[in-house]
Amino acid sequence: MKKGRVRWRSPRASEASLTRFETGAVVSLGTVLSLRMLGLFMIYPIFSRLADHYAGATTLTIGLALGSYGLTQGVFQLPFGWLSDRWGRKPVIVAGLLLFALGSGIAALATSITGLIVGRLIQGLGAIGSATLAFISDVTHEEHRARAMAVAGGFIGLSFGLAIILGPLLAERIGLAGIFWLTALSALGAMVLVLAVRRPAWAHPPTASRIRPALRAVLLQRDLRRLDFGILIQHAVLTSLFLILPGLAGRVLGMDTADSWLLYLPLLAGAFVLSLPFVVLAEIRAAFRRYLRIGILVGGIGLALLLVVPNSAVGLVAGLGLYFGAFTLLEALLPSWVSRVTPVGFSGSGLGVYSSCQFLGIFIGGVAGGLVWARAGVQGVLVLDLVALAAWFVVSWPIAPVRRCRTCVFKLSHRPDVRLLQARLATLDGVLDWRYAEDEGLLYLRLDTAVPVDEGLGLIREQFGF
Numbered sequence: 001m002k003k004g005r006v007r008w009r010s011p012r013a014s015e016a017s018l019t020r021f022e023t024g025a026v027v028s029l030g031t032v033l034s035l036r037m038l039g040l041f042m043i044y045p046i047f048s049r050l051a052d053h054y055a056g057a058t059t060l061t062i063g064l065a066l067g068s069y070g071l072t073q074g075v076f077q078l079p080f081g082w083l084s085d086r087w088g089r090k091p092v093i094v095a096g097l098l099l100f101a102l103g104s105g106i107a108a109l110a111t112s113i114t115g116l117i118v119g120r121l122i123q124g125l126g127a128i129g130s131a132t133l134a135f136i137s138d139v140t141h142e143e144h145r146a147r148a149m150a151v152a153g154g155f156i157g158l159s160f161g162l163a164i165i166l167g168p169l170l171a172e173r174i175g176l177a178g179i180f181w182l183t184a185l186s187a188l189g190a191m192v193l194v195l196a197v198r199r200p201a202w203a204h205p206p207t208a209s210r211i212r213p214a215l216r217a218v219l220l221q222r223d224l225r226r227l228d229f230g231i232l233i234q235h236a237v238l239t240s241l242f243l244i245l246p247g248l249a250g251r252v253l254g255m256d257t258a259d260s261w262l263l264y265l266p267l268l269a270g271a272f273v274l275s276l277p278f279v280v281l282a283e284i285r286a287a288f289r290r291y292l293r294i295g296i297l298v299g300g301i302g303l304a305l306l307l308v309v310p311n312s313a314v315g316l317v318a319g320l321g322l323y324f325g326a327f328t329l330l331e332a333l334l335p336s337w338v339s340r341v342t343p344v345g346f347s348g349s350g351l352g353v354y355s356s357c358q359f360l361g362i363f364i365g366g367v368a369g370g371l372v373w374a375r376a377g378v379q380g381v382l383v384l385d386l387v388a389l390a391a392w393f394v395v396s397w398p399i400a401p402v403r404r405c406r407t408c409v410f411k412l413s414h415r416p417d418v419r420l421l422q423a424r425l426a427t428l429d430g431v432l433d434w435r436y437a438e439d440e441g442l443l444y445l446r447l448d449t450a451v452p453v454d455e456g457l458g459l460i461r462e463q464f465g466f
Contacts, residue, residue, distance in 0.1 A: 018140065018147060021200065025139040026148045028197050030155035032093070032190040033132055036100065037156050039183025040069065040123075041163030044242040045264065046171045046257050055112040059374040060367075065116045067239055067366015072124030073359030078215070081130030081352020089135040093128045093194045100126030101187040108180035119180070124359065126187070130352035132194075137339055137351075139200060147283060149336035154276075157328045161268035165261040172257065217343045218350040226399050227338050228357040230292075233392040234330055235361035237385045240369025241303075241323075244378045248306070252316050267317070271324040279332045288337050288402040291329060293393065299326035300389045307382040337402060344407055344433050344444035410443045410461070412436075428457065 018026060043066075051062045084092040100123050107119025133152070140148040170179055218224060249255050249263055282291045302322030309315030335354070342350030372380045418436055425431050425445075433446040445457075 018151075021198075022140045022148060025197050026136055026151050027155075028193045029132055029136050029139075030152040032097075032193050033129070033152060034155040034159035035186040035190045036097075036126075036128070038159040038163045038166075039104065039179070039186055041160050042167035042170065042179050042183075043176065044239075045164050045167050045246055045260050046176070048243050049246050049257050050171060050176045051113065051116065054110070054116055057113045060370045061113045061117070063240075063243055063366045063370020063373065065113055065120055065366075066243065067363040067370075068117045069120040069124040070235070070239070070359040070362025070364075070366065072121050073127050073129070074124075074356045074361075074363060076125055076127035077130045077355035077359060078349065078352035080127045081134060081355070082349050084131035084134055085346070085349060089131050089138065089199070090194055090197075092131045093135065094191050096126035096128035096131070097187045097191050097194070098126070099123075100128070101184040104180045104184035104187065108177045108184070110177075123183075127355070127359070129355035129358070133335055133339070133351045133355070135197070139197065149332075149339055152335065154279075154332060157272060157275075157331050160328075160331075161264075161272060164264040164268060168257050168260045215349065215353075217346050218353050221341060221343060221350075223341050223399050224338065224350060224353075226396050227334060227341070228354050229395050230330075230392050231334055231354060232357040232361035232364070233388050234327065234334070235358050236365035236368070237299075237303075237388055238327065239362045239365030240372075240381050240385055243366070243369045243373055244381050245320075248310075248316065248378055252311060252313055263317070263320075267321050267324055268328075270321060271328045274325050275329040275332070278329050282333055283336070286402045288333055289399055291333060292337075292396060292399070295326040295330040295333070296389055296393045296396070299323050299330075300386060300393075302326065303382055303385050303389070307379060307386070310379065340402055344446045408445045408447065410445070412441050412443055415441070416443075 047066050048062055051057055051065055080092055080096060103119050103123030106122055107116055110116040110119055136148055136152055249260055278291050282288050302319040305315050305319030338354045369381050372384050425434055436443050
């Protein structure tokens with residue numbers, strides 16, 4: 001029988017660092033993610049102050065305008081992820097960036113809070129996060145994927161820090177509308193980077209799987225659901241916090257919008273530097289679970305400081321430093337972890353659910369934060385955020401530790417006896433997950449790198465002809 005082509009590189013290849021091709025692809029796609037997030041994050045530190053000048057603005061509608069982007073992002077991340085599995089990554093990402101640019105233009109032209117909400121909703125239709133993360137999975141080998149996701153997470157974290165600093169400075173010169181125009185231009189520039197990334201021959205091919213089995217596969221994974229819940233809480237807390245933070249910094253430190261970068265610059269730079277070693281340690285030691293728990297606890301301690309000493313400048317700076325450090329750590333760890341536990345062959349759909357939860361968190365944080373802010377003030381929002389972090393800590397506690405693994409994809413020359421194949425694969429201790437995609441004739445295997453399976457897998461390949 002004719003043997004199929006193996007679409008994976010030998011695990012004996014260097015695992016120390018990304019290859020030159022992987023580095024270029026990850027940097028390009030990480031830049032795409034960061035350009036999009038840069039425009040979104042720039043409005044965070046100034047939005048609650050500048051949006052109150054729009055017609056119809058109230059505490060609730062300002063929170064809705066800030067969070068509305070997350071509603072359409074949350075709803076459309078999964079369809080975009082699934083479509084990228086079916087049609088390929090590039091067409092879906094480019095279409096999403098065009099929608100994002102259109103919504104940014106509408107928001108820039110808005111004169112009422114309603115127009116601003118409409119623009120933000122259309123921005124959210126460009127739900128490319130899941131497809132872009134899946135593209136990163138495509139262009140990196142399994143043994144390098146955690147590092148690649150950490151690099152992508154670092155780009156997003158860096159864009160967050162840069163945006164929080166640039167937002168107040170730019171708002172002083174070009175206003176909120178000018179920031180939205182810059183966001184539209186950055187989306188168009190990101191399209192060029194996407195089109196320049198070459199898809200390697202060994203990458204997992206697009207699949208023709210229907211959305212229902214893809215959804216079922218990713219939603220039945222308990223640890224994946226726990227990670228999805230975590231990213232929802234992470235961004236709900238962030239969004240609600242930034243509703244009150246500009247006013248809090250102004251009251252405690254006497255800072256206006258233009259000067260707030262003096263607070264955020266040292267805090268975010270320190271958070272990035274301090275969290276980076278823990279990201280590396282988590283990967284080297286496969287200690288994701290330990291640092292997840294530490295990150296949630298540290299973030300909670302930071303917010304508790306803001307609540308306990310509300311009028312202290314030292315308490316404000318220390319609390320924000322702890323919170324931003326924890327946020328940066330968790331933002332880098334979570335997407336890498338998701339890529340390791342998503343069922344094989346469903347990376348786009350799995351990352352689609354993850355990204356949906358991330359942006360639904362933005363919507364929930366904006367709306368819930370706005371409601372609580374109107375009724376219970378700053379202290380009420382901080383209590384809400386602490387309760388949310390406590391819920392995340394409880395939900396995440398049973399999560400299983402990360403295992404080092406690699407993924408193999410084989411092209412089968414004929415349809416196998418699936419029950420017999422399942423029985424044979426069950427005899428190999430190193431097989432963590434597998435899937436036979438009948439429409440494509442592909443067998444996906446996820447293997448534990450700590451367990452030798454080459455000999456046993458070779459016998460199975462001979463028996464089934466792949």
